[in-house]
Amino acid sequence: MEDFPDGILAQIKQIADADFNRFQQALDFDPTTVVNQNPTQPRDQIVQNVVAAYDQTFQKLFPFISYGTSKSVDFQRMENEARAMLQNVKDEATGITGELAAQQEQAENVLADVRKVAAEQGVSQQAIYFKDESEAHEKSAEYWKIKTVQAAIALGFYAFCTLFIHKLTWFKPEDNLQALQLMTSKVLIFGVIAYLLFLAAKNFLSHKHNAIVNKHRQNALMTYKALTDAAVTEETKDIVLNHAASCIFLPSRHRLYKK
Structure with missing residues (x-):
């Protein structure tokens, strides 16, 4: 926030105050205080005000949020972590591939023994x-x-x-x-x-x-x-x-x- 100029900060504060007032109005709503009127209509009006304000608030704030997110994210650190993770995955994949190759060789040997036994037992059975x-x-x-x-x-x-x-x-x-x-x-x-x-x-x-x-x-x-x-x-x-x-x-x- 300290990177934003005062004009943008004032604009953000104005939007935040407006949204706060809408939420506060929803929190303070009491249907028992409504006189000579169906409380459903005031309640629906408050909900509609909150829903309608979302688009306006989003369009005004998303550039500032994007800027703040980009400043808070350390892309170099993320890249280093990604490289380290990728290298770790490659190392594990290499180890797993070696284990699978060894297991495949053992499986082939076992299969050969089974076939030999089956051939011997096939006639005898x-x-x-x-x-x-x-x-x-x-x-x-x-x-x-x-x-x-x-x-x-x-x-x-x-x-x-x-x-x-x-x-x-x-x-x-x-x-x-x-x-x-x-x-x-x-x-x-x-x-x-x-x-x-x-x-x-x-x-x-x-x-x-x-x-x-x-x-x-x-x-x-x-x-x-x-x-x-x-x-x-x-x-x-x-x-x-x-x-x-x-x-x-x-x-x-x-x-x-x-x-």
Whole structure:
């Protein structure tokens, strides 16, 4: 303010006094003192005076405010601070860039390890399906093994009983026709029990065969990665792959277990 001449200071004081009077009039307004008149109108008039005075006051004072602001601001200091801040940002950016580069290198190494492990586990994980199938067939084989033993015991017991059944009084045939009927029934019952024994044994052998085949497939997949890692050339790896695929998918391989 000391840089302004007296005329400008007087003008600023005049504007300030006028604005002060308007604000003071708003502070002193008391609607209870208004007589024979709606207090809304005087209140609105005071507010309108304050609003209308803003444009005039702003147009008269903003050059002085701009001058005072420019005098109070140390642009050289701001420039120095900006330069220092910019340099600090550059230093931090350089440090962050270096850290990101190091982290990226570590991430790439980790990614390479993950891909390697995934490649190793990708084939081996498929062996779980053959493992589940082998266990399921093994469980079924045990069930049919029990049924085979039970059918064999039943057949042996029936064969033993048929040696003496004709000696029983109410089973003893009285003529050739009854003897033929007794013999026929004994043969039919023996054939049915023998057929049940054959089916149970066949199911047991089939499930046991499938359990062995799926176990062999599981072992082929579990050892595939180790064999390919030991292979030197791509041709050798292809040979290992062909043999592994043949072990898994070629039906003729299954005949080895039947023999």
